[in-house]
Amino acid sequence: MATVQRKIPFVGTPDTNPETKPFFDAANEEKLCLPQCVDTKKFIWYPRTISPFTFGAVEWKQVSGKGTVYTYSVMERANPPYCIAYVQLEEGVKMMTNIVGVDFKDIKIGMDVKVTFIQTEDGGPKMPFFTAA
Numbered sequence: 001m002a003t004v005q006r007k008i009p010f011v012g013t014p015d016t017n018p019e020t021k022p023f024f025d026a027a028n029e030e031k032l033c034l035p036q037c038v039d040t041k042k043f044i045w046y047p048r049t050i051s052p053f054t055f056g057a058v059e060w061k062q063v064s065g066k067g068t069v070y071t072y073s074v075m076e077r078a079n080p081p082y083c084i085a086y087v088q089l090e091e092g093v094k095m096m097t098n099i100v101g102v103d104f105k106d107i108k109i110g111m112d113v114k115v116t117f118i119q120t121e122d123g124g125p126k127m128p129f130f131t132a133a
Contacts, residue, residue: 018049019047019048019049020046020047020048022035022047022060023047023060024125025125026060026062027117027125027126027127027128028125028126030117030126031062032062032063032064032065032115032128033060033061033062033063034047034060034061034063034089034091034093035047035048035049035051035058035059035060035061036058036059036060036061037051037053037054037056037057037058038051038056038057038058038059039051039053039054039056039057040053040054042092043061043063043089043091043092043093044058044093045093045094045095063089063090063091064089064090064091065089065114065115065128066089066090066112066113066114066115066133067087067088067089067090067095067112067113067114067130068087068088068110068111068112068113069085069086069087069099069107069108069109069110069111069113069130070085070086070087070088070094070109071085071086071109072084072085072086072099072107072109073085074104074107076104081104082098083098083099083100083102083104083107084096084097084098084099085097085098085099085107085130087113087130097128097129097130098129098130099113099129099130099131100116100118100129100130100131101116101131101132102131102132106132111132112132112133113130113131113132113133114130114131114132114133115128115129115130116128116129116130116131117129
């Protein structure tokens with residue numbers, strides 16, 4: 001599988017709020033952290049401070065950053081082209097993201113991927129993306 005250095009679409013600073021701040025703070029330290037329901041132990045995506053399973057408390061936990069491509073779409077006509085995907089993490093959640101550093105023709109459903117962090121272009125926090133494992 002070829003490693004491709006390709007410019008990704010503009011990665012600007014995301015809007016944060018108290019619910020998502022722990023996620024972005026961890027990403028800036030190159031850690032993938034997600035909230036986990038205290039009662040069910042299920043991980044949650046999209047980051048929030050209340051469990052959607054029990055409406056109870058969550059704890060922020062660092063996760064493996066490993067997963068598989070659940071589905072994807074390559075935007076070849078975009079400038080620059082990019083690949084958007086859902087990645088199913090080992091911890092069970094499906095996360096919308098971009099696949100980077102891989103030739104688009106090599107991307108397959110079920111492909112093993114791992115998290116990588118890219119600095120936002122306007123100097124904000126790093127953001128998690130995925131590349132071939």
